[in-house]
Amino acid sequence: MTGARIEFHSPLTLLTRWMEEGNARLREVLITGFTLDLAFLERHLIGPARALGARITVLSDPHHSVHDAIEIRHAGRTYQHGNASCSGAFHPKLVLMVGEEEVWAAIGSGNPTTSGWGHNDELWLVLRSGLKQGPPALLELSDWLSGLPAAVSMPSWIAETVLEVAAMIVPEDLDGSLPDLRILGNLDRPLISQLPLGPTDVLRMYAPFFDPASAAVNSLIDKLRPQRAVVAVQPRWSQFHGEGLVEAISELPTAEFRLLDENRLRHGKLVEWTSDGRVTALVGSANITRAAMLKATQAGGNCELAAMYPAPHTLMPDGAPISPANLRVLSTIPAAEQRPKPAVPVTILGARRQQDLIGVELLSTGVAPISIEASATGAPGDWRVFHIHQPERPGPVHVSFSAPPTFGEAIRAVVESADGRHVTPVVFLTDSTRCLSRSTEPAGPRLAREYTYEELFSDAELARIFDRDLNRLLRVLADQRSPGGRTQATGPRLSTANQDDRWGNWLTSTERRLGPSLTGLVLPGVLKRETAEPTRWSVDLEDPGLDIIEDEDAEEFEPEEDRPESGYAPHIDPALHQLWRQNARRMRLAVSAEPAPPLELRMLVAVMHYNLLAAGVWGEDPSWRAGLAEVLLALVKPDQHVESVDKAEQYVASLIAIGLALLAQNTDLWGGTQDDILLQTVWAEVGIFAAVAEMEFVEDYLRSSEEIYAQVVGPSDVEAVIVLAQLSVDDPLAKVHAALDAAGFSVERVKGVWRASTDREATVRVAAQIATIIDGSCAVLVDGSESTCAFLREGAVIAVAQSTQPQWRLFRLSIVGTPSSALGGGDGQRPWHRCSRSEPSPELQALAKGIGVDLSKIELYLHTVRLGNPPEIGGVRGQLDS
Numbered sequence: 001m002t003g004a005r006i007e008f009h010s011p012l013t014l015l016t017r018w019m020e021e022g023n024a025r026l027r028e029v030l031i032t033g034f035t036l037d038l039a040f041l042e043r044h045l046i047g048p049a050r051a052l053g054a055r056i057t058v059l060s061d062p063h064h065s066v067h068d069a070i071e072i073r074h075a076g077r078t079y080q081h082g083n084a085s086c087s088g089a090f091h092p093k094l095v096l097m098v099g100e101e102e103v104w105a106a107i108g109s110g111n112p113t114t115s116g117w118g119h120n121d122e123l124w125l126v127l128r129s130g131l132k133q134g135p136p137a138l139l140e141l142s143d144w145l146s147g148l149p150a151a152v153s154m155p156s157w158i159a160e161t162v163l164e165v166a167a168m169i170v171p172e173d174l175d176g177s178l179p180d181l182r183i184l185g186n187l188d189r190p191l192i193s194q195l196p197l198g199p200t201d202v203l204r205m206y207a208p209f210f211d212p213a214s215a216a217v218n219s220l221i222d223k224l225r226p227q228r229a230v231v232a233v234q235p236r237w238s239q240f241h242g243e244g245l246v247e248a249i250s251e252l253p254t255a256e257f258r259l260l261d262e263n264r265l266r267h268g269k270l271v272e273w274t275s276d277g278r279v280t281a282l283v284g285s286a287n288i289t290r291a292a293m294l295k296a297t298q299a300g301g302n303c304e305l306a307a308m309y310p311a312p313h314t315l316m317p318d319g320a321p322i323s324p325a326n327l328r329v330l331s332t333i334p335a336a337e338q339r340p341k342p343a344v345p346v347t348i349l350g351a352r353r354q355q356d357l358i359g360v361e362l363l364s365t366g367v368a369p370i371s372i373e374a375s376a377t378g379a380p381g382d383w384r385v386f387h388i389h390q391p392e393r394p395g396p397v398h399v400s401f402s403a404p405p406t407f408g409e410a411i412r413a414v415v416e417s418a419d420g421r422h423v424t425p426v427v428f429l430t431d432s433t434r435c436l437s438r439s440t441e442p443a444g445p446r447l448a449r450e451y452t453y454e455e456l457f458s459d460a461e462l463a464r465i466f467d468r469d470l471n472r473l474l475r476v477l478a479d480q481r482s483p484g485g486r487t488q489a490t491g492p493r494l495s496t497a498n499q500d501d502r503w504g505n506w507l508t509s510t511e512r513r514l515g516p517s518l519t520g521l522v523l524p525g526v527l528k529r530e531t532a533e534p535t536r537w538s539v540d541l542e543d544p545g546l547d548i549i550e551d552e553d554a555e556e557f558e559p560e561e562d563r564p565e566s567g568y569a570p571h572i573d574p575a576l577h578q579l580w581r582q583n584a585r586r587m588r589l590a591v592s593a594e595p596a597p598p599l600e601l602r603m604l605v606a607v608m609h610y611n612l613l614a615a616g617v618w619g620e621d622p623s624w625r626a627g628l629a630e631v632l633l634a635l636v637k638p639d640q641h642v643e644s645v646d647k648a649e650q651y652v653a654s655l656i657a658i659g660l661a662l663l664a665q666n667t668d669l670w671g672g673t674q675d676d677i678l679l680q681t682v683w684a685e686v687g688i689f690a691a692v693a694e695m696e697f698v699e700d701y702l703r704s705s706e707e708i709y710a711q712v713v714g715p716s717d718v719e720a721v722i723v724l725a726q727l728s729v730d731d732p733l734a735k736v737h738a739a740l741d742a743a744g745f746s747v748e749r750v751k752g753v754w755r756a757s758t759d760r761e762a763t764v765r766v767a768a769q770i771a772t773i774i775d776g777s778c779a780v781l782v783d784g785s786e787s788t789c790a791f792l793r794e795g796a797v798i799a800v801a802q803s804t805q806p807q808w809r810l811f812r813l814s815i816v817g818t819p820s821s822a823l824g825g826g827d828g829q830r831p832w833h834r835c836s837r838s839e840p841s842p843e844l845q846a847l848a849k850g851i852g853v854d855l856s857k858i859e860l861y862l863h864t865v866r867l868g869n870p871p872e873i874g875g876v877r878g879q880l881d882s
Contacts, residue, residue: 010117011095011106011124015048018097018104026054027437028098028165032305034091034285036060037113038081039071044117050078054097055437057161058112059083059154061090062347065425066113069378069410075428076409080435082158082350083427085363086297090152092185092305093285096141096165103169104128105141107183107284107307109268116267123268123283123315125307127181134171135178137307142166144185144305151187151297153396155350155361157432182308184284187297191286191306192216198225200273204316206232206260207269209287212333214244216293221249224273228254232319235330237265242330250324257327258319269306270315281311346370346397348424351411353431356647358386358407362397362424368415372399374408378426383412433508445476450515457570457615460579467583470604473513474590474597506648510600521611522603523651524700569614569705569712577617584612588630596637599648606631606655607701613662616707624711625663625675629682632659636686653693656686658701661713661721670739670773672818680775683735690725693718739773752852757783764800764823767791771798772820779853781861788865790858793819794850801837803862808835808844837862 018026029049031041041058049056056079075081084090093116095106108124110116129138145166149159184194203226210217210233221229229249233240249255260266271282284306286292295301347363360372372387387401413424448469455462511519572580587605591597609631618624635652663682667675698718705712727734733749740747747756747770754774758766763784770780771793780791792799796813800823809831813822822829835841840848840855848855 026052029054029056030096032094033111035064035111039067069426076430082155084154087300088302091302120267133173133175137181140183184306200275202274204230204272207288208238210240211289214248215290216288217248230256232258236262242327246324260319279311345415348413358403360399371414375410376408378410446513569703572615591634613711614703614705616709619709654697657690657693661717691729754780763789768819768823772818
């Protein structure tokens with residue numbers, strides 16, 4: 001039902017009524033104001049509004065915040081705040097709540113502060129309407145919001161939000177209800193021009209500010225042409241020039257002046273007129289000043305918003321009469337207020353993180369260098385310069401630069417000029433994707449409930465529920481991703497303001513699919529849990545003087561990350577080990593299937609395995625190695641259904657590095673055991689990914705454990721894997737060099753030929769061992785104390801020649817054989833072919849050609865060694881590098 005009413009109360013009561021009337025979900029909350037206290041909003045509004053699912057946007061004047069940056073905990077992470085700047089003051093007071101079916105708008109005089117929404121006497125017009133049918137006034141409010149970004153400078157992402165909200169609140173059907181309700185703004189024309197033309201019977205006015213010459217009062221009288229005028233002031237609280245007010249209405253037949261009581265500030269702004277017994281009230285943000293009433297925003301005036309509506313009775317408060325003569329001598333406007341305000345050299349509008357870049361939007365009135373400073377706490381002495389920008393001309397400035405993950409949440413700009421050092425008020429680094437509405441995404445596959453780290457591993461029933469839930473989710477996603485599967489929305493519906501933030505979008509999708517707790521496990525340190533419980537506050541509608549409760553705990557909404565404490569492995573009761581091994585097997589089967597599940601689910605399975613290994617769930621059973629190998633291979637599967645998210649690669653790389661370090665325990669990358677070969681197989685597939693891992697990320701995943709059969713690795717173990725992977729990227733044979741060094745062989749590679757020396761007599765055995773470690777086509781020369789061996793390998797065929805013997809002998813390896821197993825035991829295997837060194841057979845020539853060596857150069861080397869004068873082998877041709 002559409003309705004409008006004028007009330008004296010805090011907008012906080014709207015949120016209470018929203019919940020009381022069963023409007024459980026909110027899509028958007030938009031708040032604008034002149035003076036702003038974010039600490040107050042965080043304490044009383046952000047928590048419950050966010051718990052209802054809303055994206056919360058706060059827009060205020062850049063220079064009139066009353067909070068201390070060190071008090072602000074959630075700006076940019078659970079709600080977005082930006083500054084709005086124009087030639088005058090950014091002054092509208094609006095609270096807009098948009099749900100699935102309804103929109104509520106409060107237009108009034110109160111700033112979002114303790115005083116504005118609690119102490120002061122304010123005037124608010126509240127409009128409640130459905131979104132299917134509603135009054136034309138909502139279209140007027142939508143038009144004002146749509147025009148706001150063009151008339152007022154604000155952060156680009158806030159501007160897009162405002163435009164989206166403007167489109168949301170237009171009813172599908174304008175039903176003609178509330179025909180007398182008008183929503184007025186002054187973006188492109190003054191408010192005075194939108195008021196009806198008189199004559200009227202009575203004009204009543206009060207406001208906390210009148211301009212010195214009472215120009216606005218004069219214009220209102222000229223426009224409305226009243227027979228009688230009533231002006232009310234508060235000498236202690238309001239600013240006015242008594243003589244100007246008296247002069248402005250002295251020519252009317254009847255003029256009345258009132259002094260309002262001084263118990264509390266009457267901060268409401270009222271222009272009210274009566275015609276033929278009907279009272280019409282103009283309420284909103286506009287004081288009775290030239291900048292508010294007589295100028296458009298685009299012509300240098302303030303930015304104002306007002307509502308005009310018939311009132312059931314006069315809203316003018318009672319007061320003590322004062323004579324014109326006594327009012328003339330009163331003037332409460334400070335002299336400083338009458339002087340033009342100096343232009344500030346720079347105004348900061350907002351700051352936003354997008355992937356690895358920081359974007360800061362400002363307005364500059366000159367070309368002096370602008371320093372961008374950041375702080376983790378906003379406390380004095382905690383500020384650091386991260387970027388210096390040199391503007392080319394005055395005007396809007398968009399600065400973008402890379403910054404470390406430790407870049408502070410509080411941002412400010414500093415300009416050094418001849419007039420001194422100018423420091424802007426603080427803005428807060430915004431993650432616009434995290435601030436998105438949590439109630440607007442389509443229903444998509446997700447875990448059915450929230451699972452906390454501690455409960456998951458300690459509760460047998462919850463472990464079974466999780467197993468069923470996860471496998472259900474994997475089946476649903478597999479069905480959707482398979483050819484011909486029914487595609488459903490699998491992630492959040494993102495606003496256009498955030499389509500370019502793939503990392504933030506993926507984080508939001510991951511949190512919605514897994515829940516905050518498991519997301520914190522998969523991506524440690526990235527996401528903070530947000531409260532789901534509303535704050536407690538009270539505003540008594542019957543007594544507008546009752547203040548808001550101020551004794552709530554400021555920590556109540558501090559997001560807490562649900563993650564393992566101090567990196568310890570979970571303790572899992574031995575009675576549950578078999579259950580978790582079965583769960584792990586089903587997880588592996590699901591993530592190894594085709595098509596591949598989404599990346600976040602494969603990462604979840606990997607992290608779960610690491611925690612189970614650290615808890616000693618497999619005991620002495622070595623099958624964990626094969627299971628972990630499956631998990632690592634699944635991690636690197638390509639995902640055709642989602643865009644690549646570059647930043648996620650760092651987390652995947654860290655998980656792979658840890659997994660390889662676990663598989664490398666008690667194994668060799670060059671060994672021949674079953675576990676060695678498993679490690680080698682997995683390394684060949686995923687080793688390159690470990691090269692980009694960084695220990696800063698790795699350490700968040702590592703677990704320490706006191707369990708008897710725990711499988712854990714330390715930072716040094718993982719770092720060794722990363723170093724070897726990095727060397728392998730730069731040199732594909734780095735792994736081979738490392739294996740040879742570890743085996744005690746000093747080998748150099750020249751022109752594709754591996755050359756070593758040994759003090760042993762069994763040069764063939766040494767060459768076979770080296771060829772086994774190289775594990776591929778190779779040419780090896782080994783100089784011994786008595787002879788030199790030439791060892792060639794291409795696939796399963798091996799050729800061996802010694803400087804002391806006249807023949808080449810060729811051997812074939814078995815399917816599971818290696819050069820070392822065939823010849824490393826003393827050359828016991830029988831050759832299948834022999835040929836003279838001086839006359840190579842076609843079989844030997846084909847083998848040499850496949851390897852890429854020149855047999856004549858090999859023969860020259862062997863012959864020269866036999867004569868006791870070994871030459872350099874730089875002329876030996878080899879193409880093994882390719």
